[in-house]
Amino acid sequence: MFSDDEHDPEGSTASMDQVRDTALLATVRRTVVELEAARERLAEGTYGTCERCGRPIAPARLEARPEARTCVACASRR
Template sequence: MRATLTSEFEAQTTRLTELTADTGDPGEAHTRDALIAATRQSVTQISDALRRMAEGSYGMCAGCTTPIPPERLEVLPHARFCVPCQQKRR
């Protein structure tokens, strides 16, 4: 899982660099800004997941402290919450 997260982190930071360097068409600035915001959020989430791995808390729900099911982590490797706790947060 660490390799997957590291690879995705590298891909997203590269994408962020490209997006912020591209001044592009002024008419597309709103779309570009939204992409930059989403990519920054992704980089932050992945970075947090890698930090949790280093601390030994990766895979534990930040809400109820139970293990997050491996199936959820495979789909969403940066998940901080189990499904029930995530639903409560909405």
């Protein structure tokens, strides 16, 4: 008749934690991939150069986002 699912706080909390952990894991994985790509660009000598306009990316931006591929101007144009 009635499902107990909505009246089970523990079960509900557990599944919400799982959703949050999965999202967090996805973010971490993406960051790792981005940083790996940044390291490759560093090896190629193209690190710190905008992928779109070819101009240097501002050091402050690289400090805030080491994995940045584009300069501030190109990133905001997206």
